[in-house]
Amino acid sequence: MTRIALVTGTSSGIGLHTAIGLAQAGLSVVATVRDTSRADALRDAADRAGVSLDIRALEVTDADAAAALIADLGVVDVLVNNAGRGAVGTLEQLSDADLQAQLDTNYLSVARLTRLVLPGMRERGHGRIVTVTSVGGAVGQPFADAYCGAKFAVEGLMQSLAPVVAPFGIDVAIVEPAAVASSFTASVDRYDGGPYQAQLDAYIQRTTASFAQAQAAEDAAKTVVEAATTETPKFRWQTSEAAVRFAGLSLGDLDGSRVLGVTSEWIR
Numbered sequence: 001m002t003r004i005a006l007v008t009g010t011s012s013g014i015g016l017h018t019a020i021g022l023a024q025a026g027l028s029v030v031a032t033v034r035d036t037s038r039a040d041a042l043r044d045a046a047d048r049a050g051v052s053l054d055i056r057a058l059e060v061t062d063a064d065a066a067a068a069l070i071a072d073l074g075v076v077d078v079l080v081n082n083a084g085r086g087a088v089g090t091l092e093q094l095s096d097a098d099l100q101a102q103l104d105t106n107y108l109s110v111a112r113l114t115r116l117v118l119p120g121m122r123e124r125g126h127g128r129i130v131t132v133t134s135v136g137g138a139v140g141q142p143f144a145d146a147y148c149g150a151k152f153a154v155e156g157l158m159q160s161l162a163p164v165v166a167p168f169g170i171d172v173a174i175v176e177p178a179a180v181a182s183s184f185t186a187s188v189d190r191y192d193g194g195p196y197q198a199q200l201d202a203y204i205q206r207t208t209a210s211f212a213q214a215q216a217a218e219d220a221a222k223t224v225v226e227a228a229t230t231e232t233p234k235f236r237w238q239t240s241e242a243a244v245r246f247a248g249l250s251l252g253d254l255d256g257s258r259v260l261g262v263t264s265e266w267i268r
Contacts, residue, residue, distance in 0.1 A: 005228065006030045006069075006076045008060055008113070009083030010053075013182030014132060016042050017221030018080055018228075023051035025229050030073060032058035032083075060109035070116040075124075078228050079117050081110040081131040087146045088200075089191030098189070099146050106150035111157055118165065127170040130227045131158055135178045135238070138247040139259055142267050143196075143203050162235055171233040175224050178243035179207075179214040199267035206266045215240045 005022045009015040010031035019031040019042065031053045033039045039055050046053045058069055060083045070076065085105040087098065114129055121127025136144055137151030155174055162172035193200035220239040227237045238244045253259050 002026065002028045003077040004028045004030065004073065004075050005078035005080065006032070006073065006113075006117070007080040007082055008032045008058065008109075010042055010055075011035075011039055012041055013217040014177065014180060014221045014224060015080075015082040016045055017218040018082060018224045019053055020045050020049045020051060021221055021225035022078070022080075022228060023053060024049060025225060027078065027229075028054070030054045030056055030076075032056050032060075032069070034059050060113065061104045063112055066109070066113055067116060070113070075120060076117045077121070077124075077126065078128045079113060079130070080224060080228055081113060081129070082224070083109065084132065084134075085147075086144075086188035087190075088143050088188055088204075089145070090143050090196055090200075091145045092196075093191045093194060094146055098191075099149070101189070102146040102150040103153070106147065107153045107157070110154050114161070118170070121170045122165065122168045125169040127165075128173070128228055128233070129158075129161075129170065130173045130175060130224060132224060133174045133176055135176050135243050135246045137174070137176060139250040140263070142263055143200055159235065173227045173233060173235055173237060175227055175237045175239060176243055176247050177215065177220045177223075177239040178246050179210045180217050180220045180239070181211070181214040182217045202267045215242070 005027040007015055007019045007029060010019045011033040019029050023029045031042060033055065036055055036057045042055060056069060058065055083105065085102060087102055110131055131154060133151045133155050136148040137155040140148045158172050158174050165172060223237050223239040238247055249262060250259050
């Protein structure tokens, strides 16, 4: 039987190319966007690739809409949690509402959709859950306090879940891109620097240079597709050599000095 894959956040970037790549791999793909009237790029990409997609509207933070979608689909063999939201601002500038907005999209919506598909996967004895996090889920970065906090949280959630569901045939994976050329940065919530303006300016300058050499979204999506379809699954994936090097700063940094030594230089 054809496997059914649900991919969130597919209007552009990694999500768009993941949906196309999974369809090319032979899966039946349900691609969600916040507003189907803004899915022209996705439709055009599907036409060029010669694949068909089931495009659905979903605001991932809407619990009722998420539950209704999963109930309507009935079967989800592969879930790709890709929808995300960024923020540039340090903690003193962030309200509780700002922090909650990051958690709602980057953490709670992921937890909710995953929880909704788990019973069916467990009963059928197979499933694959892939969550696109970020190198910001491994390395805390200046002025990404809320974003990295939410990404750290979702990586911890998935790492805790993975061994529990593995005996039921369910594989859990996270994918950590570094800088990716996409429209994601255009929708990032931004805050004035205030007393931190000089540091923020230095950070923006460094980040702008980084994104000038960003990985293509189509290339990053290939790793997501591999994580979703491989017969030799693993938990943690990076999408580029740059992501491997950057995530490695933290994963081998037992006392934290290595990461802080690097990131402190970004804001001087």
